Amino acid sequence: MEFLKRTPGSAGNRRTFTLSTWMKRGILSQASGTQNIFEGRPGGGEYLIIGLTNAGNTTGGNTFRIEGSVPSGTAMNLGIDRFFRDASAWYHLVFAFDTTQATASNRAKFYVNGVQTGLNSTYTTYPSQNADFYWNNTQVMAVGGSNYSSGEGFDGYLADTYNIDGLQLTPSSFGETDSTTGIWVPKTYSGAYGTNGFRLEYKNSAALGTDTSGQGNNFTPQNMSADNQVVDTPDNNFVTWNPLVNRSFQYPLTLSEGNLKVIADSNASYGSTMAATMSLGKGKWYWEFKYTTSGTGGYAVGWGENTYNFNYQTDAYPYKSTLGGSSGVFYRADGRKVVNGTETSAGDAWDQNDIIGVAADFDASTITFYNQGVSQFTVTSAFTSTVNYYPEFYGYGSKGGQANFGNPPFTISSGNADANGLGNFEYAVPSGYYALCTKNLNTYG
Numbered sequence: 440m441e442f443l444k445r446t447p448g449s450a451g452n453r454r455t456f457t458l459s460t461w462m463k464r465g466i467l468s469q470a471s472g473t474q475n476i477f478e479g480r481p482g483g484g485e486y487l488i489i490g491l492t493n494a495g496n497t498t499g500g501n502t503f504r505i506e507g508s509v510p511s512g513t514a515m516n517l518g519i520d521r522f523f524r525d526a527s528a529w530y531h532l533v534f535a536f537d538t539t540q541a542t543a544s545n546r547a548k549f550y551v552n553g554v555q556t557g558l559n560s561t562y563t564t565y566p567s568q569n570a571d572f573y574w575n576n577t578q579v580m581a582v583g584g585s586n587y588s589s590g591e592g593f594d595g596y597l598a599d600t601y602n603i604d605g606l607q608l609t610p611s612s613f614g615e616t617d618s619t620t621g622i623w624v625p626k627t628y629s630g631a632y633g634t635n636g637f638r639l640e641y642k643n644s645a646a647l648g649t650d651t652s653g654q655g656n657n658f659t660p661q662n663m664s665a666d667n668q669v670v671d672t673p674d675n676n677f678v679t680w681n682p683l684v685n686r687s688f689q690y691p692l693t694l695s696e697g698n699l700k701v702i703a704d705s706n707a708s709y710g711s712t713m714a715a716t717m718s719l720g721k722g723k724w725y726w727e728f729k730y731t732t733s734g735t736g737g738y739a740v741g742w743g744e745n746t747y748n749f750n751y752q753t754d755a756y757p758y759k760s761t762l763g764g765s766s767g768v769f770y771r772a773d774g775r776k777v778v779n780g781t782e783t784s785a786g787d788a789w790d791q792n793d794i795i796g797v798a799a800d801f802d803a804s805t806i807t808f809y810n811q812g813v814s815q816f817t818v819t820s821a822f823t824s825t826v827n828y829y830p831e832f833y834g835y836g837s838k839g840g841q842a843n844f845g846n847p848p849f850t851i852s853s854g855n856a857d858a859n860g861l862g863n864f865e866y867a868v869p870s871g872y873y874a875l876c877t878k879n880l881n882t883y884g
Contacts, residue, residue, distance in 0.1 A: 442584025
């Protein structure tokens with residue numbers, strides 16, 4: 440489990456503080472699982488935990504539970520009344536506490552994307568007045584996981600994380616509405632931080648826990664490397680695989696590494712299809728796929744139409760049914776191409792750790808596939824103008840790899856950006872093509 444931790448040398452304000460962070464989901468929580476974002480937990484019975492878990496009237500545990508034991512008085516046990524299931528979006532989260540308040544509901548306030556959010560009907564216990572939490576104390580503070588339980592790590596992305604020691608703040612201290620787009624976006628906090636306050640921007644890949652607030656309250660990375668730093672941010676949201684579009688007759692694909700690594704089920708008879716979080720129908724787009732396993736069966740990458748329902752068919756070769764349905768173009772690991780369900784020999788077979796490049800030009804209706812930077816084949820009249828297409832992966836038998844839509848989960852030895860200077864790719868991006876991220880959407884209006 441990867442996370443950051445710090446043990447303060449002196450206590451700060453344990454009654455009044457604000458935690459703010461941006462979050463993008465990876466693997467969605469299971470009903471019995473917990474993914475901690477913030478944790479102060481010196482022992483089993485002493486804790487402050489803010490995490491995604493099964494917090495009442497949920498199926499899948501994809502909402503927040505905020506729990507806090509206190510040395511004396513009523514422990515806090517609260518659940519947010521909404522789900523966090525969109526793995527394509529960045530959420531801004533603010534948890535603001537002040538137990539000195541006379542009104543119980545003012546002692547703990549929660550905001551999502553700038554808007555205050557209420558509690559679910561199951562967990563509604565506010566802390567006692569003047570209760571002290573196990574945060575800003577001289578015990579371990581963890582961000583993005585748990586120092587206490589190896590099974591409570593967070594899977595996903597965090598950005599611009601703050602702890603403001605001594606103040607109960609609102610989201611306007613950390614975000615604002617963009618006047619052009621109307622979207623809630625980050626802004627830099629300009630106030631006091633207090634004794635144990637910090638800002639984690641995760642800028643330094645060699646020291647991801649560096650506090651950039653000027654307070655010097657640095658965190659120590661646990662089981663983390665430079666690969667844990669990504670270019671996917673709230674200001675520029677990159678595509679990932681979508682756990683909500685994981686279609687299979689009975690053998691779903693497994694995601695990891697921030698929903699960029701996909702591995703098929705070990706069953707060798709049936710395959711599954713995974714789509715990405717963005718579908719497109721115009722423009723020129725490039726992405727890469729690193730094949731981390733081996734074998735040359737029916738494993739493939741490409742673009743498939745977003746109108747297909749991904750449900751399994753009963754024919755002997757399920758990939759003919761799942762790869763894009765009636766419309767889609769794919770490069771198989773055995774070197775063949777699949778065009779709208781028809782396959783023919785085309786290029787080289789894949790070897791383990793080969794990087795497959797996919798360059799789709801929807802305006803010209805062409806798609807070119809590369810293997811290790813070498814063009815393998817181009818399909819013309821590849822797309823219809825009436826539908827959009829997803830990047831897709833198809834596989835079975837424990838096969839798969841890592842997708843790079845411009846935000847690589849694997850080490851890049853060269854480093855190539857797109858036509859707008861965005862993304863990070865192993866091989867040169869074809870001229871005029873773009874990484875799959877929100878900033879590049881403006882290129883096509």
